[in-house]
Amino acid sequence: MPGVPLPADRTVPAPAGSSAVERLDGALLDAHARQDKEALVMLYAEAGDRELAAGNVDAGCFFLTHAFVYALEDGHPEADRLHAALKRHGRDC
Numbered sequence: 001m002p003g004v005p006l007p008a009d010r011t012v013p014a015p016a017g018s019s020a021v022e023r024l025d026g027a028l029l030d031a032h033a034r035q036d037k038e039a040l041v042m043l044y045a046e047a048g049d050r051e052l053a054a055g056n057v058d059a060g061c062f063f064l065t066h067a068f069v070y071a072l073e074d075g076h077p078e079a080d081r082l083h084a085a086l087k088r089h090g091r092d093c
Contacts, residue, residue: 020050024043024046024047027039027043028040028043028044028047031043037070037073037074037076038074038076040066040067040070041067041070041071041074041076041078041082042067042078043067044063044064044066044067044070045063045064045067045078045082047063048060048061048062048063048064048065048066048067048082048085049064051063052064052085052089057089060089061086061089061091064082064085064086064091065086065091067082068082068083068086
């Protein structure tokens with residue numbers, strides 16, 4: 001079931017008074033409820049990229065792995081980038 005496309009910057013606007021983590025958590029729950037693989041790829045990738053940028057490699061790779069699995073299931077063009085990022089951090093099988 002297709003979902004609402006994400007903006008070009010891959011982010012979901014945060015409701016007033018919510019943190020970025022709360023916004024992302026809510027968006028992930030919503031995407032799971034809608035079985036929206038496109039949104040799941042982008043949201044998990046956003047979370048992974050954010051964690052890697054903060055130096056949290058394990059958390060970043062956790063999220064990127066989820067994004068990669070959904071990308072593979074959906075034939076998403078981000079799959080190659082996600083795979084490369086996981087390989088850079090020794091998460092390739």
